[in-house]
Amino acid sequence: MPRPRTHDENLRLKLLDRAGELISADGPKALSLRKLAADVGTSTTAVYSLFGGKTDLVSALFTEGFRRFGRRMSKVTLSGDPVEDLVRLGVAYRESALADPHLYAIMFTKSVPGFEPAEETSEQARATMAPLEGTIRKAVADGVFLDVPPEVVTVACWGFVHGLVSLELNGNLPEQYTVSTAYETALRVNAAGWLRR
Amino acid sequence: MPRPRTHDENLRLKLLDRAGELISADGPKALSLRKLAADVGTSTTAVYSLFGGKTDLVSALFTEGFRRFGRRMSKVTLSGDPVEDLVRLGVAYRESALADPHLYAIMFTKSVPGFEPAEETSEQARATMAPLEGTIRKAVADGVFLDVPPEVVTVACWGFVHGLVSLELNGNLPEQYTVSTAYETALRVNAAGWLRR
DNA sequence: AGCGATTGATAACAGCGTTGCGCTACCCTC
């Protein structure tokens, strides 16, 4: 069989796109190199040429997920009031996660068994948290928030939203609990908890 | 080849134990029916007779995880001061999760691709949260906590600890961030946030 | 004691990620 074209940057994107679709539609189990290659009209070997292996394909998805995530987070318009801004950022965080649940799962829970994110994980994750960190750092410096190391506050806030979102995505929340309303309430109380009394 | 014995309740336990060990040692990817059966000295078919399939084996692990978790949580001695008790429960929660990280992952993140917990999930999860829920319900009823639906507070507190623990288990936390000390600080601030002003 | 049901050992199936082989289309140099 002949080869259609080489150095097909297009192919790379098509594989990445389709991989995202597959994983978004039916979860990580549904992402098989064979199916992926067949869908795109190539062979599994292409994935090895272009990415290095399945793990590296997932790694590319991981990066893409953070790109989208970071863009959404940085789009939030901040008011200057730290509590209000923490709420806004928290809401955007949830919306981002709900927009691509399976990408979120790749980023923050180990949803693809073979894949262990590289060292860049923490860095990339923290870079995404830049607006959050900035807001908190300022609030602490201004004496509006408690005099606690800003990292502690940042991680606490991040953990809070991550926890709620990931419970929601996993279906661990009770039936009668309507997330959207309670989420914001909880967010506001948590943020206000860091205010100096 | 003959068969050694039948109705071997012991075999069931050995399989379950070994499965837990395998998954705890090297993660969900390392749990293969063939290796499991070989280690225990039986064949893969036994898993199908005794559990129904790999999914159901994982489901049994899931249940076992909640059993251990619930026992640890209910062992916490409560002081009556809601903030203090929320901290104690939060600390116990983290210790439980760190004791069996992979079981925790089965319970709360979808670490085994095929496995979708049944309807009993939410129920079993919520049952585990009984001490937490009790403490909060009382604090709200007594007017010590803000007048917010207790479920909202419960889910918020649960999400908070789950989020921090799962970020920690996934290695998403910054290097310099020392969890054990910051965790308790954050826990206390969060709990105090629910106090009536 | 003997019958029926259940356990589980064997072996086969389909599908998976991965890899060696080799063809082919491109780029570079002459």
Added chain:
DNA sequence: GAGGGTAGCGCAACGCTGTTATCAATCGCT
């Protein structure tokens, strides 16, 4: 313009996976 090096990638095979049909052996029950 012609020839050689290189990289993309289709094909086929390997060893692994979960699952299942077949069937022998053993149990509980009458």
